[in-house]
Amino acid sequence: MLPAALLPSPPGRLLVPAPLRCHAPTQHSSSAAAARGLLLRGAGSPVVKRASDGGGWLLWHQSGARVALATSPDGLRWSAPVSPDPLLPSEDWWAFDTAAARPSDVLLISGPAASSRRFPSSAVYWLYYAGSTDGRFGSAFPAADVPALPGLAISQDGRNWARIEGAHHTGALLGVGEDGEEPRGWEARCIAAPKVVMHADGDLRMYYHSFDEMSQRHAIGLARSRDGIRWTKMGKVLEGGRAGSFDECGVRHGHVVRDRAARRYVMVYEGVDADGRVSIGMAVSEDGLKGWRRSSEMPVLCPSEEDEGWDGAGVGSPYLVQMDGAYDWRLYYMGVGRDGKASIGMAYSEGQALQKFKKCDAVLM
Secondary structure: OOOHHHOOOOOOOOOOOOOOOOOOOOOOOHHHHHOOOEEEEOOEEEEEEEOOOOOOEEEEEEEOOEEEEEEEOOOOOOOOOOOOOOEOOOOOOOOOOOOEEEEEEEEEOOHHHOOOOOOOOOOOEEEEEEEEOOHHHHOOOOOOOOOOEEEEEEEOOOOOOEEEOOOOOOOOOOOOOHHHOOOOOOOOOOOEEEEEEEEEOOEEEEEEEEEEOOOOEEEEEEEEEOOOOOOEEEEEEEOOOOOOOOOOOEEEEEEEEEEOOOOEEEEEEEEEOOOOOEEEEEEEEOOOOOOOEEOOOOOOEOOOOOOOOOOOOEEEEEEEEEOOOOOEEEEEEEEEOOOOOEEEEEEEEEOOOOOOOEEOOOOOO
Protein backbone atom coordinates (compact mmCIF):
# COMPACT_ATOMS: atom_id res chain seq x y z
CA MET A 1 0.00 0.00 0.00
CA LEU A 2 1.17 3.55 -0.68
CA PRO A 3 2.51 5.55 2.27
CA ALA A 4 -0.33 7.45 3.95
CA ALA A 5 1.64 10.68 3.72
CA LEU A 6 1.34 10.56 -0.06
CA LEU A 7 -2.43 10.33 -0.19
CA PRO A 8 -4.38 13.59 0.04
CA SER A 9 -7.12 14.24 2.52
CA PRO A 10 -10.49 13.90 0.76
CA PRO A 11 -11.79 17.43 0.04
CA GLY A 12 -15.48 16.59 0.01
CA ARG A 13 -17.10 14.06 -2.24
CA LEU A 14 -14.63 14.12 -5.15
CA LEU A 15 -11.91 11.92 -3.68
CA VAL A 16 -13.95 8.90 -2.67
CA PRO A 17 -11.95 5.76 -3.51
CA ALA A 18 -14.79 4.02 -5.33
CA PRO A 19 -14.65 2.20 -8.68
CA LEU A 20 -14.87 4.67 -11.55
CA ARG A 21 -15.25 3.36 -15.07
CA CYS A 22 -14.00 5.41 -17.97
CA HIS A 23 -16.41 5.83 -20.85
CA ALA A 24 -16.64 7.62 -24.15
CA PRO A 25 -17.92 11.21 -23.99
CA THR A 26 -21.68 11.61 -24.07
CA GLN A 27 -21.65 15.34 -24.72
CA HIS A 28 -21.12 16.76 -28.18
CA SER A 29 -20.52 20.45 -27.50
CA SER A 30 -17.32 21.97 -28.83
CA SER A 31 -16.09 22.73 -25.30
CA ALA A 32 -16.63 19.11 -24.20
CA ALA A 33 -14.80 17.82 -27.26
CA ALA A 34 -11.91 20.21 -26.68
CA ALA A 35 -11.46 18.90 -23.13
CA ARG A 36 -11.78 15.21 -23.99
CA GLY A 37 -9.24 13.10 -22.11
CA LEU A 38 -7.92 15.98 -19.98
CA LEU A 39 -6.93 15.11 -16.40
CA LEU A 40 -4.28 17.58 -15.23
CA ARG A 41 -3.35 20.99 -16.65
CA GLY A 42 0.12 22.47 -16.77
CA ALA A 43 1.96 19.13 -16.56
CA GLY A 44 3.82 16.75 -18.86
CA SER A 45 5.78 13.49 -19.07
CA PRO A 46 3.48 11.36 -16.90
CA VAL A 47 4.80 8.39 -14.91
CA VAL A 48 1.87 6.57 -13.30
CA LYS A 49 1.93 3.84 -10.64
CA ARG A 50 -0.78 2.27 -8.53
CA ALA A 51 -0.59 0.10 -5.43
CA SER A 52 -1.28 -3.57 -6.13
CA ASP A 53 -3.68 -3.67 -3.17
CA GLY A 54 -5.77 -0.75 -4.48
CA GLY A 55 -4.33 1.69 -1.94
CA GLY A 56 -3.98 4.61 -4.34
CA TRP A 57 -2.21 6.04 -7.39
CA LEU A 58 0.88 8.20 -7.85
CA LEU A 59 1.69 10.48 -10.78
CA TRP A 60 5.18 11.88 -11.15
CA HIS A 61 5.25 14.47 -13.91
CA GLN A 62 7.20 17.33 -15.40
CA SER A 63 6.36 20.80 -14.13
CA GLY A 64 8.60 23.34 -15.80
CA ALA A 65 12.18 22.29 -15.14
CA ARG A 66 11.39 20.04 -12.16
CA VAL A 67 9.71 16.76 -11.23
CA ALA A 68 6.39 17.08 -9.39
CA LEU A 69 4.02 14.55 -7.78
CA ALA A 70 0.22 14.23 -7.63
CA THR A 71 -1.92 11.55 -5.97
CA SER A 72 -5.27 9.94 -6.70
CA PRO A 73 -7.61 7.26 -5.32
CA ASP A 74 -8.57 5.97 -8.76
CA GLY A 75 -6.07 7.20 -11.37
CA LEU A 76 -8.53 9.71 -12.82
CA ARG A 77 -9.09 12.46 -10.26
CA TRP A 78 -5.74 13.93 -9.28
CA SER A 79 -4.70 16.17 -6.41
CA ALA A 80 -2.71 19.35 -6.69
CA PRO A 81 1.07 18.74 -6.72
CA VAL A 82 2.45 17.55 -3.39
CA SER A 83 4.77 20.04 -1.69
CA PRO A 84 7.74 20.26 -1.74
CA ASP A 85 8.71 19.27 -5.28
CA PRO A 86 10.15 15.74 -5.27
CA LEU A 87 13.12 16.46 -7.55
CA LEU A 88 14.68 19.76 -8.60
CA PRO A 89 17.57 20.37 -11.00
CA SER A 90 20.95 19.67 -9.42
CA GLU A 91 22.94 22.46 -7.80
CA ASP A 92 26.27 20.76 -8.52
CA TRP A 93 27.95 22.70 -11.32
CA TRP A 94 29.45 19.59 -12.92
CA ALA A 95 26.22 17.56 -13.02
CA PHE A 96 24.27 16.64 -16.15
CA ASP A 97 20.93 17.93 -14.80
CA THR A 98 21.56 21.51 -13.66
CA ALA A 99 18.94 23.11 -15.93
CA ALA A 100 16.05 20.64 -16.10
CA ALA A 101 14.92 17.20 -14.95
CA ARG A 102 11.93 15.30 -16.32
CA PRO A 103 10.67 11.92 -15.04
CA SER A 104 10.78 8.90 -17.33
CA ASP A 105 9.95 5.85 -15.20
CA VAL A 106 9.63 4.61 -11.62
CA LEU A 107 10.31 1.07 -10.42
CA LEU A 108 8.55 -0.05 -7.25
CA ILE A 109 11.00 -2.52 -5.74
CA SER A 110 9.49 -4.29 -2.74
CA GLY A 111 8.89 -7.80 -1.47
CA PRO A 112 11.34 -10.46 -2.71
CA ALA A 113 13.02 -8.02 -5.11
CA ALA A 114 13.88 -5.62 -2.29
CA SER A 115 15.60 -8.37 -0.31
CA SER A 116 17.84 -9.20 -3.26
CA ARG A 117 21.48 -8.37 -2.72
CA ARG A 118 21.34 -6.30 -5.91
CA PHE A 119 19.03 -3.66 -4.43
CA PRO A 120 19.13 -1.66 -1.17
CA SER A 121 16.20 -3.03 0.88
CA SER A 122 15.35 0.47 2.17
CA ALA A 123 14.78 1.93 -1.31
CA VAL A 124 11.25 1.27 -2.50
CA TYR A 125 11.07 3.77 -5.37
CA TRP A 126 13.65 3.98 -8.14
CA LEU A 127 13.13 7.07 -10.30
CA TYR A 128 14.76 7.07 -13.72
CA TYR A 129 14.77 10.53 -15.26
CA ALA A 130 16.37 12.58 -18.01
CA GLY A 131 18.43 15.62 -17.09
CA SER A 132 19.96 18.43 -19.10
CA THR A 133 22.19 21.46 -18.74
CA ASP A 134 20.08 23.26 -21.36
CA GLY A 135 16.96 25.06 -20.16
CA ARG A 136 15.15 24.28 -23.41
CA PHE A 137 14.83 20.70 -22.19
CA GLY A 138 12.02 21.89 -19.92
CA SER A 139 9.77 22.49 -22.95
CA ALA A 140 7.06 20.02 -23.90
CA PHE A 141 8.75 18.73 -27.07
CA PRO A 142 12.48 19.61 -26.86
CA ALA A 143 14.35 20.03 -30.12
CA ALA A 144 16.54 17.18 -31.35
CA ASP A 145 19.76 19.04 -30.52
CA VAL A 146 19.01 19.59 -26.83
CA PRO A 147 21.49 17.44 -24.85
CA ALA A 148 20.08 15.08 -22.22
CA LEU A 149 21.40 12.12 -20.22
CA PRO A 150 19.72 9.51 -17.96
CA GLY A 151 19.87 9.69 -14.18
CA LEU A 152 18.65 7.75 -11.16
CA ALA A 153 17.29 8.75 -7.76
CA ILE A 154 15.95 6.47 -5.01
CA SER A 155 13.42 7.06 -2.24
CA GLN A 156 11.63 5.37 0.62
CA ASP A 157 8.43 7.42 0.34
CA GLY A 158 8.28 8.67 -3.26
CA ARG A 159 8.79 12.29 -2.19
CA ASN A 160 12.29 12.63 -0.76
CA TRP A 161 14.92 11.52 -3.23
CA ALA A 162 18.64 10.77 -3.12
CA ARG A 163 20.51 10.86 -6.41
CA ILE A 164 22.65 7.86 -7.30
CA GLU A 165 25.76 8.75 -9.26
CA GLY A 166 26.31 6.80 -12.44
CA ALA A 167 29.57 5.93 -14.17
CA HIS A 168 29.62 9.02 -16.37
CA HIS A 169 31.74 11.94 -15.12
CA THR A 170 28.58 14.09 -14.85
CA GLY A 171 26.87 11.57 -12.58
CA ALA A 172 24.65 10.27 -15.40
CA LEU A 173 24.06 6.55 -15.88
CA LEU A 174 25.23 6.65 -19.51
CA GLY A 175 27.14 9.09 -21.70
CA VAL A 176 27.14 9.92 -25.40
CA GLY A 177 30.80 9.20 -26.06
CA GLU A 178 32.15 12.73 -26.03
CA ASP A 179 35.78 13.75 -25.42
CA GLY A 180 37.16 10.38 -26.54
CA GLU A 181 35.58 8.46 -23.66
CA GLU A 182 34.07 5.90 -26.03
CA PRO A 183 33.33 5.68 -29.77
CA ARG A 184 30.63 8.10 -30.87
CA GLY A 185 27.68 6.00 -31.93
CA TRP A 186 24.23 6.92 -33.15
CA GLU A 187 23.50 8.40 -29.68
CA ALA A 188 25.93 11.28 -30.21
CA ARG A 189 23.49 14.03 -29.17
CA CYS A 190 21.54 12.65 -26.23
CA ILE A 191 20.22 9.64 -24.31
CA ALA A 192 16.74 10.64 -23.26
CA ALA A 193 13.54 9.21 -21.72
CA PRO A 194 15.02 6.15 -19.93
CA LYS A 195 12.15 3.68 -19.39
CA VAL A 196 13.13 0.59 -17.40
CA VAL A 197 11.63 -2.91 -17.32
CA MET A 198 12.67 -5.46 -14.70
CA HIS A 199 12.49 -8.65 -16.73
CA ALA A 200 13.91 -10.76 -13.90
CA ASP A 201 16.25 -10.44 -10.95
CA GLY A 202 19.55 -9.37 -12.48
CA ASP A 203 18.01 -8.55 -15.87
CA LEU A 204 16.90 -4.93 -16.24
CA ARG A 205 16.28 -3.32 -19.61
CA MET A 206 16.35 0.38 -20.37
CA TYR A 207 14.64 1.76 -23.46
CA TYR A 208 15.71 5.27 -24.44
CA HIS A 209 15.79 7.49 -27.50
CA SER A 210 18.34 9.62 -29.26
CA PHE A 211 18.73 11.54 -32.52
CA ASP A 212 20.75 9.70 -35.15
CA GLU A 213 22.86 12.26 -37.02
CA MET A 214 23.38 9.90 -39.95
CA SER A 215 19.70 9.26 -40.67
CA GLN A 216 18.55 12.60 -39.19
CA ARG A 217 15.79 10.76 -37.34
CA HIS A 218 15.01 9.78 -33.77
CA ALA A 219 15.35 6.11 -32.86
CA ILE A 220 14.80 4.00 -29.76
CA GLY A 221 17.68 2.04 -28.27
CA LEU A 222 18.21 -0.56 -25.56
CA ALA A 223 20.65 -0.90 -22.66
CA ARG A 224 20.86 -3.76 -20.15
CA SER A 225 21.93 -3.96 -16.50
CA ARG A 226 22.21 -6.42 -13.63
CA ASP A 227 21.78 -3.89 -10.82
CA GLY A 228 19.91 -0.92 -12.34
CA ILE A 229 22.95 1.36 -12.00
CA ARG A 230 25.63 0.09 -14.41
CA TRP A 231 24.33 -0.13 -17.97
CA THR A 232 25.60 -1.51 -21.29
CA LYS A 233 24.22 -0.22 -24.60
CA MET A 234 22.83 -2.86 -26.95
CA GLY A 235 21.95 -0.76 -30.00
CA LYS A 236 18.76 0.32 -31.73
CA VAL A 237 15.52 -1.63 -31.42
CA LEU A 238 13.07 0.61 -33.33
CA GLU A 239 13.53 3.24 -36.03
CA GLY A 240 11.30 5.56 -38.01
CA GLY A 241 8.74 4.21 -40.48
CA ARG A 242 8.37 4.34 -44.23
CA ALA A 243 7.89 7.56 -46.22
CA GLY A 244 4.47 9.05 -45.65
CA SER A 245 3.89 7.27 -42.34
CA PHE A 246 2.98 8.96 -39.07
CA ASP A 247 6.49 8.18 -37.72
CA GLU A 248 8.64 8.62 -40.83
CA CYS A 249 10.80 11.27 -39.14
CA GLY A 250 11.55 9.11 -36.13
CA VAL A 251 10.38 7.41 -32.95
CA ARG A 252 11.04 8.40 -29.34
CA HIS A 253 9.78 8.11 -25.74
CA GLY A 254 9.17 4.37 -25.96
CA HIS A 255 7.43 2.88 -22.93
CA VAL A 256 7.52 -0.93 -22.70
CA VAL A 257 5.14 -3.13 -20.70
CA ARG A 258 4.90 -6.89 -20.47
CA ASP A 259 1.42 -7.92 -21.66
CA ARG A 260 0.18 -10.54 -19.19
CA ALA A 261 -2.52 -11.91 -21.49
CA ALA A 262 -0.58 -12.14 -24.75
CA ARG A 263 2.74 -13.02 -23.08
CA ARG A 264 4.65 -10.52 -25.13
CA TYR A 265 6.05 -7.01 -24.78
CA VAL A 266 4.14 -3.93 -25.89
CA MET A 267 5.75 -0.57 -26.62
CA VAL A 268 3.92 2.72 -27.00
CA TYR A 269 5.99 5.54 -28.45
CA GLU A 270 5.96 8.99 -30.01
CA GLY A 271 6.00 9.06 -33.78
CA VAL A 272 6.98 12.22 -35.70
CA ASP A 273 5.69 12.74 -39.24
CA ALA A 274 7.11 14.83 -42.09
CA ASP A 275 5.33 17.96 -40.83
CA GLY A 276 6.62 17.53 -37.28
CA ARG A 277 3.22 16.37 -35.98
CA VAL A 278 3.55 14.04 -32.98
CA SER A 279 1.22 11.06 -32.49
CA ILE A 280 1.41 7.85 -30.45
CA GLY A 281 2.13 4.50 -32.07
CA MET A 282 2.49 0.93 -30.83
CA ALA A 283 4.92 -1.93 -31.46
CA VAL A 284 5.19 -5.48 -30.10
CA SER A 285 7.98 -7.99 -29.49
CA GLU A 286 8.02 -11.55 -28.22
CA ASP A 287 11.05 -11.12 -25.94
CA GLY A 288 11.39 -7.32 -25.63
CA LEU A 289 14.92 -7.44 -27.05
CA LYS A 290 14.55 -7.79 -30.80
CA GLY A 291 12.01 -8.27 -33.50
CA TRP A 292 9.99 -5.17 -32.64
CA ARG A 293 7.22 -4.68 -35.21
CA ARG A 294 4.49 -2.09 -35.47
CA SER A 295 1.07 -3.37 -34.46
CA SER A 296 -0.47 -1.01 -37.01
CA GLU A 297 0.62 1.43 -39.70
CA MET A 298 -1.69 3.96 -38.07
CA PRO A 299 -1.20 5.71 -34.71
CA VAL A 300 -3.19 4.42 -31.74
CA LEU A 301 -3.77 8.00 -30.53
CA CYS A 302 -3.81 11.26 -32.50
CA PRO A 303 -3.93 14.94 -31.57
CA SER A 304 -7.35 16.51 -31.20
CA GLU A 305 -8.96 17.89 -34.33
CA GLU A 306 -10.59 20.69 -32.32
CA ASP A 307 -8.96 24.08 -32.84
CA GLU A 308 -9.11 24.84 -29.13
CA GLY A 309 -8.25 21.31 -28.06
CA TRP A 310 -5.79 21.02 -25.20
CA ASP A 311 -3.91 18.33 -27.16
CA GLY A 312 -4.41 19.74 -30.66
CA ALA A 313 -0.73 20.36 -31.44
CA GLY A 314 0.58 16.92 -30.47
CA VAL A 315 0.29 13.93 -28.15
CA GLY A 316 3.32 12.16 -26.68
CA SER A 317 5.23 10.90 -23.63
CA PRO A 318 2.94 7.82 -23.50
CA TYR A 319 2.75 5.72 -20.34
CA LEU A 320 0.82 2.44 -20.51
CA VAL A 321 -0.89 0.79 -17.51
CA GLN A 322 -2.50 -2.65 -17.68
CA MET A 323 -5.54 -2.83 -15.42
CA ASP A 324 -7.02 -5.86 -13.67
CA GLY A 325 -8.75 -7.14 -16.78
CA ALA A 326 -6.43 -8.90 -19.21
CA TYR A 327 -7.50 -6.64 -22.07
CA ASP A 328 -8.19 -3.47 -20.08
CA TRP A 329 -5.52 -0.79 -20.55
CA ARG A 330 -5.06 2.86 -19.74
CA LEU A 331 -2.80 5.14 -21.72
CA TYR A 332 -1.64 8.25 -19.88
CA TYR A 333 -0.06 10.83 -22.15
CA MET A 334 1.04 14.43 -22.55
CA GLY A 335 -0.95 16.67 -24.85
CA VAL A 336 0.22 20.04 -26.13
CA GLY A 337 -2.20 22.73 -27.28
CA ARG A 338 -1.66 25.21 -30.06
CA ASP A 339 -0.63 27.69 -27.37
CA GLY A 340 2.34 25.46 -26.53
CA LYS A 341 1.07 24.52 -23.06
CA ALA A 342 1.33 20.91 -21.91
CA SER A 343 -1.23 18.92 -19.93
CA ILE A 344 -1.80 15.28 -19.03
CA GLY A 345 -4.69 13.18 -20.27
CA MET A 346 -5.81 9.59 -20.44
CA ALA A 347 -7.31 7.24 -23.01
CA TYR A 348 -8.42 3.64 -22.59
CA SER A 349 -8.61 0.47 -24.64
CA GLU A 350 -10.78 -2.59 -24.17
CA GLY A 351 -10.75 -5.76 -26.23
CA GLN A 352 -8.02 -8.04 -27.44
CA ALA A 353 -6.96 -5.98 -30.46
CA LEU A 354 -5.30 -3.14 -28.50
CA GLN A 355 -5.25 -1.17 -31.72
CA LYS A 356 -7.05 2.02 -30.76
CA PHE A 357 -7.46 4.11 -27.63
CA LYS A 358 -10.46 6.28 -26.80
CA LYS A 359 -10.08 9.50 -24.88
CA CYS A 360 -12.06 9.71 -21.65
CA ASP A 361 -14.33 12.45 -20.45
CA ALA A 362 -12.35 15.12 -18.66
CA VAL A 363 -12.16 14.55 -14.89
CA LEU A 364 -10.58 17.76 -13.63
CA MET A 365 -10.03 18.48 -9.94
